[in-house]
Amino acid sequence: MHLEFNVEGGDFSNAGSASSQIKRVLKQLNIDPSVIKRVVVALYEAEVNIVAHAYRGKIDAEISSSGIVLKLEDEGPGIPDVEKAMTKGFSTASKEVREMGFGAGMGLPNISDNSDVFTIDTIVGKGTSLNIEIKFR
Amino acid sequence: MKVSEICSLIEGVVVIGESRLDDEVEYAFASDLMSDVLTVKIQNFILLTGLCNIQSVRTAEMSDVPYMIVCRNKQVTPDMLEIAEESNIVIICTQYSLFRCAGLLYSNGLKPVY
Numbered sequence: 001m002h003l004e005f006n007v008e009g010g011d012f013s014n015a016g017s018a019s020s021q022i023k024r025v026l027k028q029l030n031i032d033p034s035v036i037k038r039v040v041v042a043l044y045e046a047e048v049n050i051v052a053h054a055y056r057g058k059i060d061a062e063i064s065s066s067g068i069v070l071k072l073e074d075e076g077p078g079i080p081d082v083e084k085a086m087t088k089g090f091s092t093a094s095k096e097v098r099e100m101g102f103g104a105g106m107g108l109p110n111i112s113d114n115s116d117v118f119t120i121d122t123i124v125g126k127g128t129s130l131n132i133e134i135k136f137r
Numbered sequence: 138m139k140v141s142e143i144c145s146l147i148e149g150v151v152v153i154g155e156s157r158l159d160d161e162v163e164y165a166f167a168s169d170l171m172s173d174v175l176t177v178k179i180q181n182f183i184l185l186t187g188l189c190n191i192q193s194v195r196t197a198e199m200s201d202v203p204y205m206i207v208c209r210n211k212q213v214t215p216d217m218l219e220i221a222e223e224s225n226i227v228i229i230c231t232q233y234s235l236f237r238c239a240g241l242l243y244s245n246g247l248k249p250v251y
Contacts, residue, residue, distance in 0.1 A: 040199045
C-alpha cells in the first residue's frame, strides 16, 4: 500500500495530520500497538521537523506485510552538520517552534531510536531527505 | 486510580471524555516539553502539562496517551477537542499548577514512568 502526503512549512495547525492518518491505517491493519507507536513517533518527529524548518515537503509511505518504509523529502535550508544535529540537546529551532513544545534537540535522535533503519541525505540550501524503515516483527 | 478520583484530587473538570471516568490509570508523566513526551516508551499513561495547544493533543495521540491534565486554567480550543474526540482522549482541566497536581497524584498512588 502506498500513501502520499504534502506538508507545508510553518503550518503548525496541520502538523501531525499525515502521521495521524498513517496511524489509523496501521491500526486497521492490526499491526502490534507497540510497533505502531514507534512508527508514528518517528514519523511525527520528522513531520514536525518539516513544518519547523523547511518551506514544504512530501511524505511517501510504503506499507508491506513485513514493515513500513517512510521517505520524507523537503525543500529547505538543509542541515550543515548532520552529526551535530544528531546530538541530543542541539537545536536550531525558532521561538515559535519551542512554544509548541518542540525544539529541544531530541527529534532526530528519537527518530533514530524508534527506527530499524534511519538515513539522512541533505544538501545545504536545497533540502533534506529522510529514510525511515521499521519492521512489523 | 480511577479517572474520577484523579478529578476529585485536583478539582479537575472533564472537558471531553466523560464516558471514561471509571477507567483505571497506573502511570503518569508531567512535562511541557512534547519532545520529551515522545520519548516515553510505555503506553496508556496520564500526561500532566501546562502546554495547551493543538500539538500537545497531537503528541498525546501519537504517544498513545489516553488521558491529559491541562493545568492552570488554560483554555482548550475547538481544534484540540476535535482531535481528542477522534482519538478518544480524555482532557481534564484544573486551576492547580503542574507541581501541585503532580504532588497530589504521586502522594495518592499514581506511579512515575521513570
